Amino acid sequence: MELREFLKPFQKNIGLILGVSLFFGAATYLVSASLPLKYRASATVYVQRVADESKGNYFTYEGYYAQKAAQEYADTVLGFLQSPDIIHRAVQIVYPKLDEARFKKIQKSIRAEKRAPQLVLVTVTLPNGGEAKQLISALAQAAQERAKLLNQSGNEAMQIDLLASEPLLEEIRPHKGLNSVVASGVGFVLACIIVWLKEYL
Incomplete structure (x- = not known):
């Protein structure tokens, strides 16, 4: 043909x-x-272990070990930010009264991934930009609370901080x-x- x-x-x-x-x-x-429009809030969590101050003029490996410990601890922080109990605590801070169905929906909007040895990126995507930013801050607060509780019986020099003063907000259009x-x-x-x-x- x-x-x-x-x-x-x-x-x-x-x-x-x-x-x-x-x-x-x-x-x-x-x-x-x-x-509908959606908003994605993102923030970077920095994990560090404060090294003990060197005494006198002696050289120590404390700074090196502090950095290595923080790198390993970042995996724990990543687990914090992905765990249902930490997410539930953060959601309670932003939404004091929330039913189980909506909690599960909000839980699916949260993402956490390790971007560098001591950096964890957290993102929240919601229809309300203000709530997305609040939830990011609440997640950091909940993780800090849990870390502080665990540090009472462990290493109190471990710290979790946000790199920026407030989360970055992006508008997502179809x-x-x-x-x-x-x-x-x-x-x-x-x-x-x-x-x-x-x-x-």
Whole structure:
């Protein structure tokens, strides 16, 4: 079969193909435009162990061991920020009265990952930017409370601090244009498949 013969059904149904493609694109654009805005708050947690002051003019390895201990402790802090009890405590600080269903929804919006040996990045994505920032601060507070409690029977020189005075807030908007282009492409391919099946099967 020549290429010209193969393309005839598509040329004959070009209106249908373009119509389906435009419909998919327009529908996706409208759906994307109707989606609510979200806000992502992020903060970096710095984990350190304060080295003991050197006495006299003697050289010590305290600073080196303090840094190594802090690097290992960062894994514990990461676990804190991902644990349900710490998250629950943080959520209670921001939302004193909260049902279990909404707690689980908020819990899914929290992410924590280790970015460097002593740095842990925490992000919270919520429809309300103010609440997202408050929850970040509450998570840091809850982690600090737990660390302080554990340090009472361990190493009191360990500290958890936020690098910035307040979390960074970003507005997350749906990619209406990109989503529409992708949807139009999908609609175009789908319409071509339908025309081909109708013509040759």
